[in-house]
Amino acid sequence: MTDTLTDPANTSATAEDDKAPGGTAARATRGRTSARAAGRAFDFATARRLRALTGVDEELLARVKYERSKYTALGGVVLGTSVIAAFSMWNFATEALGRVSFVALVPTVIWMLFVLNLDRWLVTPQPNARRRTGPLMMRLLIALLLGVVIAEPLVLRIFQTAIEERVSAERTDALDRLRTNLVRCNPVPATTRPVTPEGCDRTYVLSFGATPGERGEELDALRSDAAALQKRVDRDTGRLEAIDSEVRDECRRLVRIAATGLYQRTSECGRLRDKARDYRATHRTSENEKRLAGMNNRISRIEAQLTSSRGAFLKDRADAIERRLDDERAQQKEIGVLERIRALDELAGGNAVLFAGVWLVRLLFVLLDMLPVLVKYLSGETAYERMLSAESNSAVKIHGEQVRLAERRAMADLEIAQDAIEQDVRRHRAESEAASREHTAAMNIRVRQAVNALEDEIRRSSAV
Numbered sequence: 430m431t432d433t434l435t436d437p438a439n440t441s442a443t444a445e446d447d448k449a450p451g452g453t454a455a456r457a458t459r460g461r462t463s464a465r466a467a468g469r470a471f472d473f474a475t476a477r478r479l480r481a482l483t484g485v486d487e488e489l490l491a492r493v494k495y496e497r498s499k500y501t502a503l504g505g506v507v508l509g510t511s512v513i514a515a516f517s518m519w520n521f522a523t524e525a526l527g528r529v530s531f532v533a534l535v536p537t538v539i540w541m542l543f544v545l546n547l548d549r550w551l552v553t554p555q556p557n558a559r560r561r562t563g564p565l566m567m568r569l570l571i572a573l574l575l576g577v578v579i580a581e582p583l584v585l586r587i588f589q590t591a592i593e594e595r596v597s598a599e600r601t602d603a604l605d606r607l608r609t610n611l612v613r614c615n616p617v618p619a620t621t622r623p624v625t626p627e628g629c630d631r632t633y634v635l636s637f638g639a640t641p642g643e644r645g646e647e648l649d650a651l652r653s654d655a656a657a658l659q660k661r662v663d664r665d666t667g668r669l670e671a672i673d674s675e676v677r678d679e680c681r682r683l684v685r686i687a688a689t690g691l692y693q694r695t696s697e698c699g700r701l702r703d704k705a706r707d708y709r710a711t712h713r714t715s716e717n718e719k720r721l722a723g724m725n726n727r728i729s730r731i732e733a734q735l736t737s738s739r740g741a742f743l744k745d746r747a748d749a750i751e752r753r754l755d756d757e758r759a760q761q762k763e764i765g766v767l768e769r770i771r772a773l774d775e776l777a778g779g780n781a782v783l784f785a786g787v788w789l790v791r792l793l794f795v796l797l798d799m800l801p802v803l804v805k806y807l808s809g810e811t812a813y814e815r816m817l818s819a820e821s822n823s824a825v826k827i828h829g830e831q832v833r834l835a836e837r838r839a840m841a842d843l844e845i846a847q848d849a850i851e852q853d854v855r856r857h858r859a860e861s862e863a864a865s866r867e868h869t870a871a872m873n874i875r876v877r878q879a880v881n882a883l884e885d886e887i888r889r890s891s892a893v
Contacts (some may be wrong), residue, residue, distance in 0.1 A: 479504030482545070485813065486552030489820065493812045503840035507548045507801045514579045521582040524766055544575065552805040554814050556821030569802055576798030580791050585769050588792055595772040596764050604754055611635065611750045635749045648731045657723040662717045669708055676701040
């Protein structure tokens with residue numbers, strides 16, 4: 430960007446143009462020219478920022494200006510990929526939180542900057558890149574994995590409606606199965622020791638304060654006794670009715686007494702009456718009938734109580750099941766990411782067209798996320814990269830020569846220092862030897878003088 434400064438010459442020229450014929454048109458022409466210049470400056474600054482996303486050296490790229498557009502477009506691709514990654518993270522964060530929140534902006538911005546910097550590293554021109562396939566494959570693998578991670582939230586977003594319908598249906602089915610299991614595993618107990626149905630565990634068994642099982646046992650026992658007594662009463666009643674029928678048939682017959690001429694019943698009639706009386710007395714038919722009537726009345730009362738108790742139990746069971754279902758619904762709050770992925774896989778597994786569509790969308794987003802690396806490495810080696818390789822190789826050679834030169838200088842300095850040290854040693858050694866010789870000579874002179882003096886003394890002594 431360039432700043433526009435006010436020039437007095439331009440101001441005077443503008444005033445003269447206003448006075449001259451057609452001055453307004455000239456001023457308008459200059460205004461359009463300034464606007465175009467400002468627009469070109471803005472476009473250049475924008476293009477420079479986009480190229481900065483590719484990691485190019487502007488000074489080196491200025492030598493091959495015709496390749497600026499290519500790296501500007503590559504920077505746009507890198508920026509677009511980071512924007513897609515940010516949108517993907519935004520969808521992932523909002524789905525994880527269950528709502529749209531500003532908190533989701535934090536991971537979105539961090540993810541966008543990370544992907545932007547990673548793609549910038551992946552597409553940054555490397556010297557002698559064509560000679561190394563290892564780094565190229567590594568970068569393609571990183572781009573592929575990054576594309577898979579970014580593509581999944583976007584795929585979930587595209588098929589959101591179908592996924593939510595599937596999850597809602599699954600949750601409804603789960604609640605229905607839970608209700609069915611709760612009803613099956615908590616039947617109305619008929620005894621004080623209810624038997625848990627097969628396949629029921631603690632998950633489906635509910636606890637109740639009171640159950641109608643005890644009254645049910647009493648009712649079953651009473652019905653059993655009443656049925657046995659009813660059979661006995663029916664048997665005795667049938668036998669007694671047969672005897673009474675014989676009594677009626679026999680007592681209808683009258684015989685004439687010859688002595689008096691009167692009619693009277695036969696002796697067999699009296700015998701049969703006595704037999705009927707004895708049968709009633711021995712088999713207690715009246716008492717059994719009264720006892721059976723009492724038992725039936727008691728059964729009716731227990732049945733009424735049991736019906737009331739069963740109704741209360743059914744109401745308590747229904748309330749407990751509804752509470753359990755409410756707890757299950759409370760756990761089924763928002764649809765999580767893993768639940769969405771599972772639902773999408775189930776939908777795609779049962780529909781070949783949907784399966785193909787899901788994978789096409791995934792591959793599309795993976796390809797878009799790999800696009801910077803593919804564009805970079807499939808476009809061939811550019812003049813800029815060759816210049817970069819040449820400069821890099823030249824820099825390596827220069828650095829190597831500088832290192833060797835520094836090494837030679839250091840070796841020369843070491844040799845000079847070693848020579849100086851050796852000269853100092855030789856000088857000190859010569860000085861030491863000279864001093865030693867002088868000391869020896871001085872000692873010899875002193876010894877000679879002492880000997881001469883002693884000889885002179887001896888000669889004088891001998892002369893005397």
